[in-house]
Amino acid sequence: MNKLWIVMLHTYKTRIRSKAFILTTVASLLLILGLTNMQTIVNTFNGDDEDKKQVAVLDESGSFYELLKQQVDTTSDDIELTKTNQSEKEAEESVLDGDYNALLYLEKNEEGLPEGVLKTASVPEAGWISNIETNLQQTKVMIATQQLGVDPAELTSLYEPVSFEKASLEEGAKTEEELNQARSIVYVLLFVIYFAVIFYGSMIATEVATEKSSRVMEILISSVSPVKQMFGKIFGIALLGMTQFFLIFLVGFLSIKYGPSNGEESTQSPTDFTSFIQIDQLPISTVVYAIIFFLLGFLLYATLLAMLGSLVNKVEEANQVITPVILIIVVAFMGAMSGLGNPEAGFVTIMSYIPFFTPMIMFLRVGMLNIPAWEVMLGILILIVTIGVFAVIAAKVYRGGVLMYGNATSFKNFKKAIQLTKK
Template identity: 30%
Template sequence: MEKLKVIIKREYLTRVRSKGFIIGTIISPLLMMSFAIVPILVTRAGGPGTYRITILDQTGSTELYERINKLLEPERPRDDKFILSREELPAEASSEDRQLSLNQEIAEGKLDGYLVLPKDVASEERIIYTSKNVGDFDSRSQIGDAINRAVVERRVTLAGLNSDEVRNLIRDVRLDIRNARGEKERGQTFIISFGLLMIIYITILVYGVTVMRGVIEEKQSRIIEVLLSSVRPFELLLGKLIGIGMVGLTQYLVWAVFGLGVSLLMSMPVMAANWSNIPKVSPLQIIFFVVYFVLGYFLYATLYATVGAIVSNEEDGQQMQMPVTMTIVIPVMVSTLVMRNPNGTASVILSLIPFFSPVLMFLRIGLQTPPWWQIALSIVLMIGTILAVIWVAARIYRVGVLMYGKRPTLPELVRWLKYT
């Protein structure tokens, strides 16, 4: 037991002290969060914008201008402010000369944009808006919404209808989706579950390959011969699996603490509006995430360690790992089938296959919680498969780690299993 602890400690400390781990664990999340937070902070710090807009009005009435002005009035202190001015033009006159002068004012910074309201604006499908900054999508959207609403109201009025009554009649109807048990729709639960599923998938790939490379490096440097003089092959295999697994858990623990800090930051009033729509993780999701994360890691990490013991160099390892990698990729590829019918026969069978369970059963839980006996059966099958794989891997590992040169054939691997 003491030797196992030493191996675990060595595998763990060697990796958490590496520059790659520090960069990947600390700097990468900081960069990703900065991409999300900095634009929000910059927008908030900059305060609301002020836009000077001229309306060239050929409608012969101030009604439409006044309605647009009313719709663009800021409702909150942080809303953009639009300063509108109206210039009336004869309906038959051309506005091109005035547009040229307004273009000059925009170039000189005296104006942010201008709008041309033609005589028959209610029958128009397009209205020209010239802006100083065509990339300012926020202000364009606000102006467009105000104009669209004002013109639609004008059309309703011309049709002899009451705009408030029409607006009430065409208001949207929202679907309150529930399942057969009367539970509300779990869209947010699915989103967060799918995110956690991708973490499981990526972790298995990344740390499984890390285990394989660790075995190959020790074989190439002949360190493994020294290690095997002091410990049994099974202890070395188990210590490597647990040590590297702890590295992954440490990385996610750091990210969880980092995420908690970001969550506290987002709870500040300046950020609350942007954070309120983020789905929350339920305790049940966390429990199943940990279960399938740990089981999936041990299952695939053992397979990758076996591949590392069989080959003698990185190139052979890349070729030999493909069957293992495809076993992880296949459930992701068929996940759309499970999404469409999570309780269908195909979905149930596929999710109970131990090599697919970490992805597909966890996905089913996020979509629509399957019967508990199916979840329990998938866990039992995974544990049984892990024990069987470890038994096979340990027998191959104890022989393979000391074999160099030619890659073994399938009959040779069978003989390795028979060695006592």
């Protein structure tokens, strides 16, 4: 057991000091900081966007400008309309000179309703332009209702959303708001589990293949048994993954909680990322289940990948042999993504009890539904038993596989590896 800890700590220390780990960790932390402070970054590099957009209005009808300006002033804080007495050509020149951001040309159609043409110096694709269009539409509705003799207040009441509430009869069922929040959290954590299992699992297979290709394995097995090597590497890289994700989540939490664009004294609206994931509403149980299913899923796939890695002699061959396992992980992830919209679907329930899919699918159900505790425990038990079975098989294959050299592209090497174990 002492040698197992030595291999685990050696694997952990070696990997955590590697340039690849440092670069990926730094890049991930910078990405998290960028996402959680996106609004601040955008405002820093595009300070002009905070100023009001100056729009010159050329009202040919002479009656639409005041109504439209009143509507825009009520609904938009970033647009300022200014009536101009210039000719159309002179106003266009003012836009090109930078005096205005755009020119809005208003005229009256045959029904006496407003029509508009907006001209900008560059391609008119900014979001504030759609705001002007919406306000002009509202102005048109107001004028049309006045022409028909309809009280605008009465028309507004007709367009008010109908009162419609949703309620579940099951005790403890999530509300629609809680379900949407849970879906957002599960969505992000599913990506974390998916990429972590692929990244760190593949790392185990390539590390074993690297040691075999350099003949280091022949020296290692003389002092440490192959089985202890395998599990030492698995636990060491699992600890490495937990360290990296702890740093990422810690920086993400602190950035969301205390960042300049999210602090209590900030007047800026939260970014899309911070509104997508609300840390204050993240249930502790969801975090605990995420850690449990991440570790169990990692152990399941890492055991298989370590076993396959022992059958190859080169890193290039490792990518070919582990492809079927990667495809299984992809199928599990796609099933989880499909189940986000309907977590109560029958296929989701069935897949949650298939060991290769349980880490993601059962976590999906736990995060979004109030399922009985026995179902969760059953899924965890199935995973543990499956890991135990594969660990026994993988230990036998690994013990013989690390001594095999030659063509490793065929899965017939399983039989040869087990035969070497018996010798």
